[in-house]
Amino acid sequence: VKKIAVLTSGGDSQGMNAAVRAVVRSGLYHGLEVFAVQRGYAGLINDDIREMDLRSVGDIIQRGGTILQSARCKEFMSPEGQQLGADNLRKRGIDGIVVIGGDGSYQGANKLSKLGIKTMGIPGTIDNDIPFTDITIGFDTAVSIVVDAINKLRDTMSSHERSSVVEVMGRHCGDIALYAGLASGAETILVPEVPYDLNEIAARMATNFSQGKRHSIIVVAEGAGKGEDIAAEIMRRNSIEARVTVLGHIQRGGAPTHNDRILASNLGDFAVRKLIEGDSGKSCGIIKGELVATDINTVVNSKKQFNMELYELAKRLSQ
Numbered sequence: 001v002k003k004i005a006v007l008t009s010g011g012d013s014q015g016m017n018a019a020v021r022a023v024v025r026s027g028l029y030h031g032l033e034v035f036a037v038q039r040g041y042a043g044l045i046n047d048d049i050r051e052m053d054l055r056s057v058g059d060i061i062q063r064g065g066t067i068l069q070s071a072r073c074k075e076f077m078s079p080e081g082q083q084l085g086a087d088n089l090r091k092r093g094i095d096g097i098v099v100i101g102g103d104g105s106y107q108g109a110n111k112l113s114k115l116g117i118k119t120m121g122i123p124g125t126i127d128n129d130i131p132f133t134d135i136t137i138g139f140d141t142a143v144s145i146v147v148d149a150i151n152k153l154r155d156t157m158s159s160h161e162r163s164s165v166v167e168v169m170g171r172h173c174g175d176i177a178l179y180a181g182l183a184s185g186a187e188t189i190l191v192p193e194v195p196y197d198l199n200e201i202a203a204r205m206a207t208n209f210s211q212g213k214r215h216s217i218i219v220v221a222e223g224a225g226k227g228e229d230i231a232a233e234i235m236r237r238n239s240i241e242a243r244v245t246v247l248g249h250i251q252r253g254g255a256p257t258h259n260d261r262i263l264a265s266n267l268g269d270f271a272v273r274k275l276i277e278g279d280s281g282k283s284c285g286i287i288k289g290e291l292v293a294t295d296i297n298t299v300v301n302s303k304k305q306f307n308m309e310l311y312e313l314a315k316r317l318s319q
């Protein structure tokens, strides 16, 4: 490849800018011409494409969101839309593209690959729901934000002998709830991957309070239930006041952690090097510290393995 493009797609995540910077700077370092597509696949269809230089990605490594903006684009789901996108790249001589996004964005990348554009996917999503990588860009920052919020809630909860239900993001993947719950010493972690029994949870909470516990934190992934419903059920069974906090989009904002910036830098550079090697239709990831490229088809047709050992550990330590 001689000319490559980069775009961000789907939900944004902290560290996407660091990944864009890495793709642009690594591409230029290797003597490529690098272009940016604005607003994901929508920009590809609308021909919103501009050439980047070293300075175009200055002062962004520390910023949340994505300077390229993101979009959900229905038109790109159709073969006509995909063809138009590929044509817009080709007319500029762009023969490679790096797509930073979640699994939907990966499906789009796969379509481009089939149309002859060399494509690489980089997992950018706070949910950590992409298989064949230990971690996705934005996850570390999102978990830090949740842990920080729970620290603050703890202070006020223990002053009033209350329990706190914290609803976090994760529709199909409970990783944010699991990692943040373990890191903040939550009593209960509810995730979509593991069924739970509210009677049992309420009974354990009642026992703990009767034995001198002064606060209780339940972290629930949105895919495992609504915070409001769980708090209502706890109050009905235990008469312990349960306050709900829904963290929502706060989890997607703010400066990326150093871990996310380093991950994004590694994956961005790796994706460019893979394109230069002539590789296509792959998702870039990191497994046990090693950079790996896995077939996108395999990635989108697999489910992320839930870390049951970590879940059991959190359970053992929360007695």
Ligand code: ATP
Pocket (backbone or CB within 6 Å): 009, 010, 011, 012, 041, 071, 072, 073, 074, 075, 076, 077, 078, 101, 102, 103, 104, 105, 106, 107, 108, 109, 111, 125
């Ligand atoms: P998140 O995990 O944050 O939801 P995502 O990348 O999964 O991110 P989606 O909205 O599912 O977000 O996908 C982003 C875009 O990718 C869609 O708006 C669409 O343009 C494109 N896309 C999704 N699925 C396909 C598909 N099967 N074929 C072609 N393009 C697709």
